[in-house]
Amino acid sequence: MSATTAPLISLTWTDHLTGHRGYLVIDRLVRGVASGGLRMRRGCTLDEVTGLARGMTMKEALHHDPAARYIPLGGAKGGIDCDPHDPEAYGVLTRYLRAMRPYIEQFWTTGEDLGLTQDLIEAAAAEAGLVSSIQAVYPLLDDERAARQRLSDAFAVEVDGIGLDELAGGCGVAEAVLATLDRAGVPYEGTRVALQGLGTMGGATARFLARAGLRIVAVADVQGTVAHPDGLDVEHLLRGRDAFGAMDRTALRPGERELPPEAWLTADADVLIPAAVSYCVHTGNQAGITARWVVEAANMPVVPEAELLLAARGITVLPDVVVNSATNAWWWWTLFGDIGADADEAFAHIRRAMRALIDRMLTRAAADASTPRAAAHALVADRLPEIAERYGCHR
Known part of the structure; x- marks a missing residue:
């Protein structure tokens, strides 16, 4: 397109x-x-x-x-x-x-x-x-009343104090990271992650990755960055955040340090996850990034010019249109009845879908000698005519 x-x-x-x-x-x-x-x-x-x-x-x-x-x-x-x-x-x-x-x-x-x-x-x-x-x-919808009840029930589900609706997107982001590590042959244990944002998307992503064995070494919010080289206590930080994802600085654990807002970008990490605002990685700050992968949990966090410079340095950007797509998909899978109001079923479905999507994108990128974003665009270009033919489309 x-x-x-x-x-x-x-x-x-x-x-x-x-x-x-x-x-x-x-x-x-x-x-x-x-x-x-x-x-x-x-x-x-x-x-x-x-x-x-x-x-x-x-x-x-x-x-x-x-x-x-x-x-x-x-x-x-x-x-x-x-x-x-x-x-x-x-x-x-x-x-x-x-x-x-x-x-x-x-x-x-x-x-x-x-x-x-x-x-x-x-x-x-x-x-x-x-x-x-x-x-x-x-x-x-085939059965509007049943569909609306199913979605309402799903929104009422909580897992360890966090709503399923808040966890769905982060599960997808985390699975995108894990699938990428698997393809690269990189073990989860010891892999370091730095995130911007501990709100709905960032918080859920941090939880799933920490539980998979990765070390969350830096997290940024509106007040600055909190870091620990051996890994932050993610569950403790989640319990202390406010409605906007800000961390409670009065409850930091020993060894957890407060750093300037931009410190998450230059953290000694393998995976960098912007999960808060758009346009946060730009030509003025991309040079400080040393992570191997930048995984776009937020919408449009890396400006195109910065992505070109990152690619030239061998840093791979996994695009938002794939990485954070599970949030939207979970809504519709639930409403249309592909899954029920059940956390285990939702997470399993999200993981299968995201792994398949990451595999298609990275396989296409390798075949075309292109970036993951270009590969995602190519996959979309292949699918849109079929969707328009089957279901009708207005542009």
């Missing part, structure tokens, strides 16, 4: 009370519906949302399985240029959803993303007069 192709719909909204701007981009519709989360952050732009919407089209295509109940949707994304900590943020969110109500009712299924939780979106959606943030997909 071409990066220069215009999306189907691109909207800019201005809040009449605060002046904050919001955006909706529908890259394409498949079966008349597109899927993609809603983010809120200060500085969010239309270009950013456009890139994210295109990424969602790719994630949907990459998980297409003709034998599954889950049939892919199109890609979309929403964004609001507002600090989620701003006292006015909830009102802005509610008014944005009210303005976007016709699209959410008919075309756009959305959910949590950077700066927003699913509970917050659903509460604001109800105030905006919506049935649900994913109601556009309901007409595509």
